Amino acid sequence: MxxxxxxxxxxxxxxxxxxxxxxxxxxxxxxxxxxxxxxxxxxxxxxxxxxxxxxxxxxxxxxxxxxxxxxxxxxxxxxxxxxxxxxxxxxxxxxxxxxxxxxxxxxxxxxxxxxxxxxxxxxxxxxxxxxxxxxxxxxxxxxxxxxxYPGDTMLPTQRVQYNAKSKKGTILTAWKSESDPSAGIYTVEGRRAKEVPAQVIIWINRSTPFWRSGPWDKSKFIGVPDMDDRYLSGFTGEEDVEKGTQYFS
Missing domain, CATH: 2.90.10.10 (Bulb-type lectin domain)
Incomplete structure (x- = not known):
């Protein structure tokens, strides 16, 4: 989870x-x-x-x-x-x-x-x-x-998706506080940055990048140096360049 x-x-x-x-x-x-x-x-x-x-x-x-x-x-x-x-x-x-x-x-x-x-x-x-x-x-x-329509959690088999053509995707949004589940300031989504493979980005107020995973190299995110076998068991990423879609699960 x-x-x-x-x-x-x-x-x-x-x-x-x-x-x-x-x-x-x-x-x-x-x-x-x-x-x-x-x-x-x-x-x-x-x-x-x-x-x-x-x-x-x-x-x-x-x-x-x-x-x-x-x-x-x-x-x-x-x-x-x-x-x-x-x-x-x-x-x-x-x-x-x-x-x-x-x-x-x-x-x-x-x-x-x-x-x-x-x-x-x-x-x-x-x-x-x-x-x-x-x-x-x-x-x-x-x-x-x-x-x-995820909230702040991604479960096994659930996808975080992004469509580069429509510029729409699945977004995780933090709770405002532990007693208030309304949308907080942090969101995470899959996004294709210019001239690099797809990656995951955490944003502040949907506008300011807070953290980047680094590009997906078909086995791991290169910006997460400790992404070892514990992460790779079950974690997948797929991309269809022609359709402009990519997802992680």
Whole structure:
């Protein structure tokens, strides 16, 4: 697991565990969604006893627990709201609503879901830590996944991507503080610098370089002198010059 910043500890309240979210079974405050082998868990939490509440993912059996992904990091729920829920909305999107049914966060996948079969949409947490929304109407087609919208953490098999043609990529963003998961000043992304192979850069406020990995030489980052076998086991980088894409995982 690669973390841009420690996410801090949290408190949560567990009532029951579920294995999917459907239009007929929302995730209520106090319940948790677990992956098939109980490796990861998703639920409501308050970081470091703050007055705000979020929906996040953490390793189920690793203590002290650290949150690796947050849905509503910019729109917290008041800690006093006990009627919040994560549900499949009528248009097939996964939606977080507070106690007054105000929408705080949504996957907004209306155009990706078969409009006549929204009852077949389900959200699941995989053993990889990837939180997905799938449309069973089209052979379990994944219409949204949290791996495409990382927070401050990159998990095994998850990709940090960059497209040189569109100049868009996957970005990791630090928490503002251990009790506030909203976007902090540090970000990390894969980037192709002029006339050198792809590399990873940490930025301050998306504008000032703070750290560079050095170019990827197809086995390691040359700017990380102690990148030995402990890093190379499972760490990969691929690049498609024609498409202008590159990713690290």
């Amino acid at each position: 690669v973390m841009l910043q420690s996410a801090g500890t949290y408190s949560s309240y567990h009532c029951s565990q579920v294995y999917n979210i459907t239009p007929f079974q929302p995730l209520a405050h106090g319940d948790t969604l677990v992956s098939p082998s109980s490796i990861f868990e998703l639920g409501f939490f308050s970081p470091n006893g703050s007055a705000s509440k979020y929906v996040g993912i953490w390793h189920k059996n690793i203590f002290p627990r650290k949150v690796v992904w947050v849905a509503n990091r910019e729109k917290p729920i008041a800690v006093t709201s006990s009627l919040a829920s994560l549900r499949i909305s009528s248009n097939g999107s996964l939606e977080l609503v507070d106690g007054k049914q105000n929408s705080l966060w949504s996957t907004d996948v209306t155009s990706e879901v078969s409009s006549s079969n929204t009852s077949l949409v389900a959200a699941l947490l995989l053993d990889s830590g990837n939180f997905i929304v799938k449309d069973d109407a089209e052979a379990d087609r994944v219409v949204w996944q949290s791996f495409d």
